[in-house]
Amino acid sequence: MINRLVKEIQKKNAPIVVGLDPTMKFIPGYIKENAFSVYGETLQGAGEAIWQFNKGIVDAVYDLIPAVKPQIAMYEQFGIEGMIAYKKTVDYCKSKGLVVIGDIKRGDIGSTSAAYAVGHIGKVSVGSSVFAPFDEDFVTVNPYLGTDGVKPFIDVCAEEKKGIFVLVKTSNPSSGEFQDRPIADADNRPLYEIVGQKVDEWGKSCMGEKYSYVGAVVGATYPEMGKVLRDIMPNSLILVPGYGAQGGKGADLVHFFKADGSGAIVNSSRGIIAAYQSEKYKERFSEKEYADAARAAVIEMKEDIAGALGITE
Amino acid sequence: MINRLVKEIQKKNAPIVVGLDPTMKFIPGYIKENAFSVYGETLQGAGEAIWQFNKGIVDAVYDLIPAVKPQIAMYEQFGIEGMIAYKKTVDYCKSKGLVVIGDIKRGDIGSTSAAYAVGHIGKVSVGSSVFAPFDEDFVTVNPYLGTDGVKPFIDVCAEEKKGIFVLVKTSNPSSGEFQDRPIADADNRPLYEIVGQKVDEWGKSCMGEKYSYVGAVVGATYPEMGKVLRDIMPNSLILVPGYGAQGGKGADLVHFFKADGSGAIVNSSRGIIAAYQSEKYKERFSEKEYADAARAAVIEMKEDIAGALGITE
Numbered sequence: 001m002i003n004r005l006v007k008e009i010q011k012k013n014a015p016i017v018v019g020l021d022p023t024m025k026f027i028p029g030y031i032k033e034n035a036f037s038v039y040g041e042t043l044q045g046a047g048e049a050i051w052q053f054n055k056g057i058v059d060a061v062y063d064l065i066p067a068v069k070p071q072i073a074m075y076e077q078f079g080i081e082g083m084i085a086y087k088k089t090v091d092y093c094k095s096k097g098l099v100v101i102g103d104i105k106r107g108d109i110g111s112t113s114a115a116y117a118v119g120h121i122g123k124v125s126v127g128s129s130v131f132a133p134f135d136e137d138f139v140t141v142n143p144y145l146g147t148d149g150v151k152p153f154i155d156v157c158a159e160e161k162k163g164i165f166v167l168v169k170t171s172n173p174s175s176g177e178f179q180d181r182p183i184a185d186a187d188n189r190p191l192y193e194i195v196g197q198k199v200d201e202w203g204k205s206c207m208g209e210k211y212s213y214v215g216a217v218v219g220a221t222y223p224e225m226g227k228v229l230r231d232i233m234p235n236s237l238i239l240v241p242g243y244g245a246q247g248g249k250g251a252d253l254v255h256f257f258k259a260d261g262s263g264a265i266v267n268s269s270r271g272i273i274a275a276y277q278s279e280k281y282k283e284r285f286s287e288k289e290y291a292d293a294a295r296a297a298v299i300e301m302k303e304d305i306a307g308a309l310g311i312t313e
Numbered sequence: 314m315i316n317r318l319v320k321e322i323q324k325k326n327a328p329i330v331v332g333l334d335p336t337m338k339f340i341p342g343y344i345k346e347n348a349f350s351v352y353g354e355t356l357q358g359a360g361e362a363i364w365q366f367n368k369g370i371v372d373a374v375y376d377l378i379p380a381v382k383p384q385i386a387m388y389e390q391f392g393i394e395g396m397i398a399y400k401k402t403v404d405y406c407k408s409k410g411l412v413v414i415g416d417i418k419r420g421d422i423g424s425t426s427a428a429y430a431v432g433h434i435g436k437v438s439v440g441s442s443v444f445a446p447f448d449e450d451f452v453t454v455n456p457y458l459g460t461d462g463v464k465p466f467i468d469v470c471a472e473e474k475k476g477i478f479v480l481v482k483t484s485n486p487s488s489g490e491f492q493d494r495p496i497a498d499a500d501n502r503p504l505y506e507i508v509g510q511k512v513d514e515w516g517k518s519c520m521g522e523k524y525s526y527v528g529a530v531v532g533a534t535y536p537e538m539g540k541v542l543r544d545i546m547p548n549s550l551i552l553v554p555g556y557g558a559q560g561g562k563g564a565d566l567v568h569f570f571k572a573d574g575s576g577a578i579v580n581s582s583r584g585i586i587a588a589y590q591s592e593k594y595k596e597r598f599s600e601k602e603y604a605d606a607a608r609a610a611v612i613e614m615k616e617d618i619a620g621a622l623g624i625t626e
Contacts (some may be wrong), residue, residue, distance in 0.1 A: 023424070024439070032440070041440030060441025073425045077432035079446025083396055084336040088339070105421055107455065109485035111336070111387045119390035126337070126391070127345070127354030142420065142585030145483050170458050172422035177459035178508065182497040191504070195491065 001137045001160045002208035002215070002237065005099045008066030009265060015257070017101060017239070018061060018294075019269025020089060021071040022055050026274040027053045028287040047081035049073075053290075054089045057273055058096055061298050064265035067099040067269050071192065089135055098230060101239065102136030105167065106150045114152035120194050121164075122156035138163040140217060140239070142279070157213040158206045160193045164214055166202075168195050168229060171219025171242030188244075196232040203235045209260070218256065220266065221247055223270050227255035232264065238264040244271030249305035261309050273296045314450045315476045315521035315528070315550065318412045321379030325390040327615050328570070328610035330414060330552070330605075331374060332582025333367050333402060334384040339587040340366045360394035363387075366603075367402045370586055371409055374611050380412040382552075382580050396609040403449055415449035416550065418480065420462045427465035430604035434477075435469035443598075451476040453530060453552070458507050463515060471519045477527055481508050481542060484532025484555030505538065509545040512578060516548050523575070524550045531569065532578065534560055540568035543576065553578040556614070557584030574622050585610045 009015050024032070024046065032049045039045035058068065071095075075086035093100050106116040118124045120134045141153050141164045153164045169179055169192040179195075182188040203212030212235040218226050220242035230238065235305065238256050243249075243266050256264035271278070276285045276293035285293035322328050337345070337359065345362045352358035361514045371381065383406075388399035404415050419429040433447045454466050454477045455539045466477045482492055482505040492508075495501040509529065516525030525548040531539050533555035543551065551569050556562075557580050569577035584591070589606035598606035 021425070023428075034357060036440055043437075043439060043444055043446060044438040069468040071421075071425055071434070073419070073428040077430065077437050077446065080393065080396055080400060082432070082446070083393055087393060105419070105455075106386070108384075108386055108418055109483060112334070112384055115336075115390040117388040119386070119392065119395070120452055124356075124359075124390050126356060126359040127349055129354040131392070132394070133390065142418075142455050142457055144455055144480060145348070146487035146492070147486055148487040150486040167457060172458055172461040174459035174461040175422075178457060178504065179459070180505065181499070181504065184495040184497040184501045186494070188497045191491065191494065194494065194537070198490070200534055208475060230342060247586040262599075310329075 001099065002211050002213050003064070003068060003141060005138075005163070005265070006208070006237070006262065008099060009043040010260070011123050011304070012064060012066050014065055015265045015305060016301060017067040017069045017265050017267045018057070018065055018066050018102070018298065019071060019241070019271050020057065020273065021067045021074045021269040022050045022053050022273065023074060024049070028290050030288065031253050037275045043078045043081040046078045046265065047085035050082070050085045051088050055092060057294050058093055058098070058289040060234050060295045061272070062096040062098055063294070064298050064302065067101055067265065069101040071269070078226065082117040087134060088125070090134060097140070100136045101140070102134065102140045103163065105142050106139065107145055108141035110147050114156070116152045117156040121153070121162040122160050137150050138165060138215070140167065142163045142167050143198070147198070147202070154202055154206060154214060160212070161249055165217050165239040166195070168192050168199060168216040169218045169222055169225050171221045175219065182270070193228065193232060196229045199236055200233045204234070207235060209226055211235055211273070212218055216240055217241065220252055220256070223252040223255045230258065240264050240266045244268040250308035253305060254308050257309060266305060268301055271301070314414065314474055314523050314587055315526050317352050318451075318476070318551070318578070319521070319524055319575065320534060321412060321574070325377060325379050325620070328578045328618060329378050329611065329614055330368070330380040330382045330578050330580045331378055331611065332382045332384060332554070332580045333370065334387045334418070334582040334585065335363045335366050335551040336387060337362070339583070340589070341603050343558055343601065356391045356394040360398035363391070363395070363398045364401050369604040371411070372589050373608045374585070375411055377608070377611050378411070380578065381406050381412055382414040382416050382417040384582070386533065400447060403447060410452070411448045414453070414478065415447065418453065418455050419454045420455035420458055421457055422461050422500040423465065426462050430466045432468040433474040434466070434472050438592050446612060451478060451528070453478045453480065455480050456511070460511070460515070460584045467515055467519060467527060469506065477524070478552040479508070479512050479527065480528050481505050481512060481529040482531045482535055482538050482595045484534045486534065502540070506541065506545060509542045512549055516546070520548060524548055528552055530554065533565055533569070536565040536568045543569055543571065553579045557581040565622035566618060567621050570622060579618060581614055584614070
């Protein structure tokens with residue numbers, strides 16, 4: 001799957017992933033009204049509104065991008081009905097040829113991490129039958145529990161040819177509270193570098209053609225750290241959140257890529273899916289044109305990143 | 314809810330939580346056969362088997378214990394149908410008067426953590442309606458993302474009078490890989506102590522009568538560290554996994570408690586729910602008596618801990 005992702009990035013000339021993180025306030029009123037008219041103002045109604053909203057976005061942008069990243073929390077907040085909308089979204093995106101990165105940030109110990117791994121990127125047995133319950137292509141994983149917590153995901157990756165992105169340096173303002181602390185028995189290098197080294201080590205055991213099945217998450221908001229981590233993890237594709245609404249700019253992104261223009265994939269969520277609400281696009285696009293606005297925002301993002309990387313189409 | 318949990322521990326004289334972490338191999342054959350005869354060897358069949366298994370355990374032990382801790386991964390691995398079994402389990406345990414600690418180990422940034430928080434321990438709005446989707450009493454939270462990732466859970470705790478347990482030092486063998494690293498700008502104290510200090514700080518903003526809404530997870534397998542953390546977090550109830558099957562013993566647990574015998578709640582999962590399969594109990598209990606074996610194991614665990622703490626009933 002890492003080989004496919006790398007190829008799709010190249011083919012579409014777009015190291016871009018669209019974050020499908022729908023919140024009720026991003027969804028146009030008419031979509032909510034339609035959903036509520038059938039299901040009422042219920043969790044099922046919310047799930048239907050999310051699903052219809054996502055479908056519109058995906059239909060409008062799928063030909064431009066290699067991958068999507070649904071953030072499961074935005075679905076899980078609506079309980080079972082939200083999870084059904086998540087699963088529908090995963091399946092639909094795959095049917096449109098998109099690589100799906102489930103942003104689930106799971107991580108536990110031993111057999112518990114194994115349960116998350118089989119549920120999301122692997123297969124689970126029931127009697128003599130076998131199922132792939134959520135069936136994303138990649139998931140994000142939290143490393144706080146150490147190798148025990150990550151290894152079960154890697155085992156499933158190796159078996160299923162799927163992948164993970166391990167949180168190394170997250171994009172939020174307080175990510176440094178623990179991640180940046182200097183580690184005394186490692187020349188005072190920050191914890192995120194130690195985690196990055198582990199990612200590199202874990203990744204070596206399951207290499208694809210050019211990149212490993214084990215990628216890393218490094219926030220666009222910390223470009224200097226991105227530069228260091230790019231060197232520490234030469235085999236890992238870096239998933240870069242924090243572009244756009246969180247403050248990361250195209251020019252900041254150059255450090256996350258290698259000289260050949262590969263090595264990273266940049267996520268934007270709000271900046272794409274809620275583009276029609278932004279200062280920049282709200283004059284040009286009505287609520288009903290939210291998907292067209294998303295397409296315009298993807299094209300602009302593509303140009304911004306290509307410009308920063310000095311790529312011409 | 315922290316006040317209620319503390320009172321229930323006292324009332325039942327049992328600082329014990331039963332981990333409802335069902336795997337297919339723990340579930341007696343006849344329960345699986347019954348479930349599969351109705352739903353087939355499907356995810357729905359698995360969900361039904363889990364739910365019937367849990368119900369048997371809960372009916373057999375609810376009068377002895379204050380709380381249960383379902384591990385969501387064990388349900389999530391079966392997809393939507395597994396999540397339905399999780400929700401049924403949460404609701405049933407609450408109907409039996411048990412405090413429910415959802416072992417979800419979630420954690421993300423800002424609005425995403427807020428989504429997990431409202432979905433699990435808070436309320437979510439759909440139009441003018443309001444729902445409590447999963448509605449556990451407590452959840453576990455991963456701190457790797459820092460205050461941004463934890464604060465949204467604490468805000469919901471304050472509003473709903475619910476609680477969280479933050480992962481500080483986990484029970485698994487490789488937990489030290491990152492958690493034990495010496496932090497150079499904090500007198501070379503290990504990372505878990507720095508996280509423990511934050512837990513104490515976060516907890517001060519939302520105190521119950523004796524303990525804070527913000528508790529901590531510290532593994533039974535690291536008793537010396539438990540002793541230090543007990544002092545660092547005087548206001549936090551400590552949730553202690555790793556007893557029994559993972560190797561923690563009653564005698565190890567004394568450090569996690571205060572001199573008055575309060576301050577910790579010890580989890581056992583396999584040791585209780587799969588007791589009928591253990592060397593110790595398999596002669597005494599048949600597969601059909603799995604719930605009676607669980608009850609016997611709870612009574613024994615209670616005595617083991619009371620003995621270690623020097624408590625007599």
